[in-house]
Structures are given as structure tokens and as C-alpha cells.
Amino acid sequence: MNSLPGQTAIITGAAQGLGYAIAKAYVNEGMRVAMMDIRGDLLAQAAGEFTRMGGDVLPITVDLSDAAGTQSAIDAALAHYGAPRALIHNAALLITRSMLEITLEQWQKEINIILQAAFILSKAVWQPMIDAGGGSIVYLSSGSGYKGFIEEVAYNPGKHGIEGLMKCLALEGAPFNIAVNCATPGAPINTPMSDSNYTEEQKRHWVDPALLTPAFVHLASQDASGLTGHRVAARASGSWDAIDLL
Numbered sequence: 001m002n003s004l005p006g007q008t009a010i011i012t013g014a015a016q017g018l019g020y021a022i023a024k025a026y027v028n029e030g031m032r033v034a035m036m037d038i039r040g041d042l043l044a045q046a047a048g049e050f051t052r053m054g055g056d057v058l059p060i061t062v063d064l065s066d067a068a069g070t071q072s073a074i075d076a077a078l079a080h081y082g083a084p085r086a087l088i089h090n091a092a093l094l095i096t097r098s099m100l101e102i103t104l105e106q107w108q109k110e111i112n113i114i115l116q117a118a119f120i121l122s123k124a125v126w127q128p129m130i131d132a133g134g135g136s137i138v139y140l141s142s143g144s145g146y147k148g149f150i151e152e153v154a155y156n157p158g159k160h161g162i163e164g165l166m167k168c169l170a171l172e173g174a175p176f177n178i179a180v181n182c183a184t185p186g187a188p189i190n191t192p193m194s195d196s197n198y199t200e201e202q203k204r205h206w207v208d209p210a211l212l213t214p215a216f217v218h219l220a221s222q223d224a225s226g227l228t229g230h231r232v233a234a235r236a237s238g239s240w241d242a243i244d245l246l
Contacts, residue, residue: 002134002221005030008081009220010074010125012064012117013091015042017192018140018185018209022088025213026220027055034058034077034084036091064091064117065109074124083128086136086220089118092158096151107154114158118165126178134177134223138216139166141182141231163231167245170229179228181219185212186233186241207236215240 009026013019015037023033027050037043040061047059058080062073077084093110118139129135144152145159163182170180188207215234222228229246 001226002085002136002223004085004217004221006032007085007220008032008034008083009086009088010034010036010077010084010121011088011090012036012121015039015046018212019088019090020046021209021213022090022216023057024050024053024210025217026086027053027057029217029220031085031220032056032058032081034060034081036060036062036064036073036077038063038091065093065112067112067116067120070117070120071124074121078124078128083132084125084135085132086138087121087125088138088140088216088220089121089162090140091117092140092155094152094155097153098151099153102153110154111158111161114155115161115165118162122165122169129178130176135179136220136222137166137169137173137178137180138219139163139180139182141166141184143184145182145184145231163245167229170224170246174224174228177223177225179219179222179224179226181222181228181230181232181242182245183215183219183232183234185209186235211236211238214238 009031011019011023014023014035026033043059047057050057060073062069064070093113139162141159144156145163166180166182173180212234230242233241
């Protein structure tokens with residue numbers, strides 16, 4: 001367990017939903033937070049709120065489907081704060097389309113936000129984390145990371161891919177004290193993406209994503225001597241379950 005106050009976290013999809021809730025939880029823990037999102041207007045509002053709370057935050061507007069833009073964003077975060085204690089790749093895009101409907105461009109955009117961005121961000125923080133003596137990388141997965149769903153022609157393989165990358169990097173990170181895990185919402189959560197894709201039945205049971213943040217606080221404190229190579233399900237009770245995938 002590593003102390004979090006004064007440490008840095010980098011969070012994607014931080015302007016709203018679960019990413020916003022995680023960023024707020026980290027600010028409350030005394031962490032400095034680099035916040036990435038494509039929605040610059042919402043990002044500025046969130047950053048203003050966290051600054052008024054006394055937080056040290058850096059908002060970075062970026063389209064994570066663009067490789068060059070993603071690289072520039074992570075370079076800016078590292079230049080401003082140095083090596084992060086935690087990288088949380090939460091951003092994703094899910095637009096349900098059948099195989100007959102989806103185009104290559106649409107498929108690539110969803111895959112790039114989930115998987116290409118994960119690679120670029122992780123590659124950028126890897127050596128700084130090694131030099132710092134360790135760190136924690138967390139990718140957001142979901143049921144789509146281990147089950148199949150109709151009309152998730154891009155999102156489904158993207159989430160499967162993110163779990164594969166996690167397993168590989170958890171093994172490679174072990175000698176360098178870098179923990180790498182996937183996290184899943186252990187309950188339906190009330191987010192803009194969920195609103196577009198959840199059934200009415202799921203919406204009747206969804207919860208505030210802030211209730212899931214204790215698991216992410218715990219994950220930010222990990223290194224390879226603790227929890228790594230796991231899929232962690234964050235529960236609305238504030239608890240979590242962890243399945244070893246290695």
C-alpha cells in the first residue's frame with residue numbers, strides 16, 4: 001500500500017461519469033490529478049470545481065482516438081507533474097451497431113479510444129514509473145471484456161483486448177514494481193454512456209458512480225507487491241471483488 005497524498009494520478013474520461021467520480025475521490029485523497037477528456041467544456045467545469053475544493057488538477061482536452069493527440073496529452077501531463085502513481089484509463093466509446101451497419105472508420109474509432117490509447121498512455125508512463133520505483137495502471141473493463149454482446153462489434157473486442165494487454169503488462173511490470181489491473185463496475189452505474197445503452201430495467205437499479213470509488217482509491221495505492229493481474233469488480237457498497245487472471 002502506497003501513500004496517496006501529494007502523488008499524481010492521470011485519468012481519462014474525467015469530465016463526467018465514473019471518470020469524474022474517480023478524479024473527485026483522488027482530489028479528496030490529496031492527489032494531484034491530470035484529467036483528460038474530449039469534452040473541454042465539461043472538463044473545465046470539473047477542474048474548476050476540484051480547484052475550489054483545494055485540489056491541484058490539470059485539465060487536458062484530447063481526442064483519444066487520435067494517436068498523435070493522445071501522445072501530446074500524456075506528454076503534457078508528464079511534463080507538468082512527473083511520474084504518476086496511478087494511470088486510470090477509463091475513457092471509452094460504445095455505439096451499438098451490427099456487423100452489417102458498422103464501417104471500418106467507426107470500428108477503428110472505438111478500438112482506438114479503448115485499446116490504442118491504453119497502449120500509448122501506458123508506454124509513456126512505463127519508464128517514468130520504473131524510475132520512480134513503481135506505480136499502478138488500471139484499465140476499465142466491463143462484462144464486455146469477458147462475454148459477448150450483440151451489436152458490440154467494436155466495443156466487445158476492444159474490452160477483450162484491454163484485458164489481454166493488462167495480463168501481459170502485469171507480468172512485465174512485476175520486476176519493476178508496477179501493478180496492472182482491470183476494473184469493472186460491479187453494479188449498473190448512472191453515466192452518460194450507460195444512459196444511451198442500458199435497458200430500462202438496468203436503469204431502475206443503477207447507482208451513483210461515486211459509490212464505486214473506494215475500489216479505485218485502493219487500486220491507486222497498489223504496486224506489484226500487492227494486487228496485480230486481477231479483474232476488480234467495484235461494488236456500490238464500497239467493497240470490491242478481485243479475480244486473478246494470470
